Amino acid sequence: MNQLEKARQTIDSIDEQIAQLYEQRMDAVEQVLNYKKENHLPILDASREEKVIAHGVQRIKNEKYKGVYRDFLKGMMRNSRMYQQSLLSNDVIAYCGVKGAFTHLATQRLFPGSPTLNYKSFDDVFQAVVTRKAHYGVLPFENNNSGLVGEVLDGLLEYPVYIRKMSHQKIEQCLLGVPGASLKDIEYVYSKDQALMQSKEFLHQLNVHTIAYPNTAMAAQYVAEQGDIHKAAVGAKENAELYGLEVLATQIEPNSENTTRFLVIGLEPANQGDHFSVVFATKHISGALAKVIEVIAKYGLNMDSIQSRPRKDQMFEYFFYIEFDSPLYTDNTQACLAEIKKICESFKVLGTYPMDI
Known part of the structure; x- marks a missing residue:
């Protein structure tokens, strides 16, 4: 057994212990939830979490691991809160x-x-x-x-x-094929257009035909149903187990940090969080967008991004979408937005929300 195999064997053994301890921890999380329900206490206790994280980090003796362990604890606590919320809610x-x-x-x-x-x-x-x-x-x-x-x-x-x-x-995009297929067999690849775009360099090397599908899982399902070694799908590795396929290649997109942002939408605003988004159409006058940017700079709001989208009702006119890394409900922000509205033909606050990274 070489050094790599020994290290992996050690990791597997530790992961087995972690899994057992994690189950015990989640059992305790449920007990905490039951107490909070009986006593009408909120799920989030921010001061308690900060103390637990600080105390937990102190247990790490090796300084170079402390920052990583802090992130690990934060993620575990976030997942625990989400699990508690799911037990409280029957939301569809x-x-x-x-x-x-x-x-x-x-x-x-x-x-x-x-x-x-x-x-x-x-x-x-x-x-x-x-x-x-x-x-x-x-x-x-x-x-x-x-x-x-x-x-x-x-x-x-x-x-x-x-x-x-x-x-x-x-x-993580993977290439999925039917059992017995290999990369040299593949002639046709099915997936959602965005997934095909993300994997285009890898697929170009295979010299295959790409066919867009409504989504990645439906493409995997189709390939499984066809049972053809010449057909493959781009999608999550979970689809291999779900549809009886084999993973022919992993991480086929060139960017190892391939990340998608997902929205949660609802009829009511969350009214919490330190980010907010707006969408607007400016009046059809020269320099209108520049004036909006000037107002934002004047009030010192931090823009995360700005995007444009063609308007369906007017040719060659655009809506603009802006994300702010700033709280919405402050006098400064509200004054800024009020001034922007005067320059705009239409204006909508899309919500204020927490951002999980």
Whole structure:
């Protein structure tokens, strides 16, 4: 056994112990929730979490591991809160795609244990929330490789919903084929257009034909049903187990930090968090957008991003979407937005929300 195999064997053994301890911890998390329910206490106790994290970090003797361990504890506590919230709530969550799609996987992480409804299109998810068939909807919004999902921004403009949360989820694209297939067999690859775009360099090397599909999981399901060694799908590795496929290649996108931001939408604003988004159309006058930027600079608000989207009602006119890393409900922010509205033909606050990274 070489050094690598020994190290991996040690990791596997430790992971087994961690799994057992994690189950015990989650049992205790449920006990804490039961007490809080009986005594009408909130799930989040920020001061308690800060103390636990500080005390936990002190247990780490090696200085170089302390920062990583702090992040580990924060993530574990966030997951514990989400689990507690799912036990308290019977909220129905809508998402686009089928079981195994990246949005389905994101929904499971954001709302573990909650009942879900899946739909064929982004528009269907918006309508499910608006008609109260679902309490919340989960939608992909932006990928750091392929950019903004324009149809979702269109839905935010069209429907009376709010962004309640944004969550960053790491995406690993894999090439999935039927049992017995190899890379040299593949001639046709199916997946959602964004997934094909993210993997285009790898697929170009294979010299294959790419066919767009509504989503990654449906593409995997189709390949499994066809049973053809010449057909493959791009999608999450979870789809291999779900549909009886084999992983022919992993991490086929060039960017190892391939990340998608998912939105949680609802009919009511969250009214919490330190980020907010707006969308607006300026009046058709020279320099209108520049004036908006000047106002933002004047009040010292921090813009995370600005995006444009063609207007459906007017040719060669645009809506603008801006994200702010600033609190919404301050006098300074409200004064800034009031001044911006005077320059705009239309203006909408899409919500203030926490940002999970």
